[in-house]
Amino acid sequence: MSEYVMGILILVCVNLIAVLGLSLLTGFTGQFNFGQAGFMAVGAYTAAILTTRADVPFVLALLAGMLASGLASFIIGIPTLRLKGDYFAIATLGFAEAVRLLVENLEKITGGSRGIPRIPTYTTLPLAIGMVIISLALVAFYVNSRHGRNCIAIREDELAAESIGINSFYYKQVSFFINALLAGLSGGLLAHYVGFIQPSMFGMIKSTELIVMVIFGGMQSLTGAVFAALLLTSLPEVLRAANAWRLVAFGALVVLIMVVRPEGVMGTWELSIGNLKNAWKKITARKIPAAAVER
């Protein structure tokens, strides 16, 4: 496999891990997180500072990054997730900006806007794929458990969910915490793949890209998230020439999806052997009446 293709695949994995977290939080729990890149930045900077300055083993540094990002989720979650309305979305947007500001201005720790250079490149493709499998399993099992159903109930109707005894704040915060853990992991992996990090890598555009992937794939489908991360990470790489128009198309795409098919490409469909069989039956069932008419 060429170096280039491998690089793209690693980036797909990195994005996918962050998208899986968002899928759980935004898709399944219905809380709109505008600042995913901020959580990635927390994970990336924590891990990178630990490996470059303190020679902490890579795995521990990754874990520390995840934990730092997870802790940050409480700072935003505890005040805002208790409330209904758009407070949470606005606060996440503010959080990402605040992280960027801190990183840019705490030069002694983070290297300011020049960032941290010469991070050891520990992230390999097998490792990245392994992390994707672990994250995917975590989110998939969570979503299909009793807890995941509680999350979906909150998304569908928070008041009704609370009236049957679901602690909506608790479940929203757990989803947010898992989302932050995955974002932190994604950031740590990214830092140790690219070899340097700087604040501009974790701006508004990054958050936007990730949320677009979740929406595009289908907010209620993990298969959709995987599909969207693959397509939307690799496609811009292939279409480098049209880079300037890429984000214009992204914006138009989001509106188009919301207007035409708000459930995304995959809707609620998940890839599984049972669902594949059903899909096959549907396709074959459609053909039979057509043949009957011909006769």
Place this chain on the structure above:
Amino acid sequence: MVILQQIINGISIGAVYALIAVGYSLVYSILKFSNFAHGGVMMLGSYFGFLALLYLKVPFWIALPLAIVGAGLLAVLNERLAYRPIRMRNSPLLYLMISSLGVSIFLENFTIVTIGPNFRTYPDVLPTAPFMLGSLSIGRLDLIILVITAVSLAILTYVIYGTKIGDAIRATSYSMRVATLMGINPDFIVALVFFMAGASAGIGGVLFGIKYTVWPQMGALTIKAFIAAVVGGLGSLPGAVLGAIILGITETFSAAFVSSAFRDLFSYALMIIIILVRPAGLMGKITEEKA
């Protein structure tokens, strides 16, 4: 004296935030969602004024109404294309918010591709030299901004609280369904509200552009409008103005006495504190959701 000076500076920038926050609040009060495209409309309003001054060579008092009408119509178009189809299906409010995010990305990047990514400075159309009042220095520009803002807000307040159309707007914000039963056309009210929101954002954009610069990402300033609206109370118009002024003063004080690099951190902290202490905002009513 220093403190008084900072308060004056704070009110001046707060006034511009108020114009943006009022439009955001207006839309929120009717449709109950955060319109992230509001910043994009403001940015383009600013560009409308800028381009009119630069290429049409019209005087300021023609360029400003052009920007107002342009931004207003853009907001109406935005609602028609990106929100109305979603509204008609009674989809969750989340979809409206996501769609507005899409519009915001689209407007920002479309501007980058077509007009260019650079910071642009307005031509000198308004006097900027400060004059002294005792030992206080007051910018003429700040004073003009304050006057334009006050007049715009007064007109807006009159329309909403003093006219029959305003009654309809307030009825719709209270309950769209009941307002419809009373013979109010909700689509007309929504379009009107978007026009008013876009127009005030257009004024805010032009004034901000004159005071600082114009650039495609200036729509990110709406986060200031969100903060102002949250501080004052989501959906409350006087609250949005009060929140914007408080935000402006907080910003200038933190920039003057702590560090300008961390100015925005203080704004976010202000918002988080308000959410913790008084989630409904300073002037908002605490409403319980009913089934």
